[in-house]
Amino acid sequence: MESVFEIIAEPNRRAILSLLVSSEQSVGEIECQLGMPQTTVSKHLRVLREAGFVESTVDAQRRLYRLRPEPLQEVDMWLAQFRRFWSAYVDALERHLDRMDRDQSTPTKQKTRRKRRGTNRERDKGETK
């Protein structure tokens, strides 16, 4: 099991991670909230633990699992290289739509007026560094 990407490729593991984002949980709690067999939960938790996505502490017979940030940050870092791209993409699209708006603003009825909606992408904050 190599990269963080293979880890989060598994739907059940993603479900577990999403569950843990709110608070730490025991195996049993995860088991019944997600409705999967205990043995499955345990095995996925093992994978997640060995990959550093979660850590556990012992509470009597239970083990409490909680998230660890690093591996997810790693995914985020990989994704970073594409953000500039899709910002550019959305910008270009907007410019295109603006042009269409303008070109159309002379003639007839004007049935569909386009609205500027908040596309909350990261705009250049000079963080190019």
Place this chain on the structure above:
Amino acid sequence: MESVFEIIAEPNRRAILSLLVSSEQSVGEIECQLGMPQTTVSKHLRVLREAGFVESTVDAQRRLYRLRPEPLQEVDMWLAQFRRFWSAYVDALERHLDRMDRDQSTPTKQKTRRKRRGTNRERDKGETK
């Protein structure tokens, strides 16, 4: 081949995506830049295309492939739920380190002074909405 996560689980596919972030490329260019056999490149490109990660246009015998933003944005959206978490995590860590600094600031030599370094996480900009 279900989710976008399975698509990017494959290292060669991630390599292709990273390559395409700079500009569109032909199959042959990808092939030799990444040093993998043409048949492999073509098959991965097929997967990427069917998943919407790339699109292609025909240029004589070549096909030029370029990125499409949507699937990567989807990954980004999934990741979003964890950002608040790891921001909180880093904040807590910083507070902890601050406390250690303070507690240590009475006594002896003070060999290692900790420096505030720029952890460029997304700080609350009220974008909770």
Place this chain on the structure above:
DNA sequence: CGTAAATATACCTTGACAGGTATATGCTCT
């Protein structure tokens, strides 16, 4: 029109991983 280049597809083999069943380990409480 035939050949060569660029790319796609078909088929096969192999390996890896997820899930199931059964069982082991560890802890608590009486």
Place this chain on the structure above:
DNA sequence: AGAGCATATACCTGTCAAGGTATATTTACG
């Protein structure tokens, strides 16, 4: 100590996807 709960591990099996080899398709060009 023994019973019972919570969790982990071992083993087996089916599935699926990646890579290799061979071949098909498309296009340019002499």
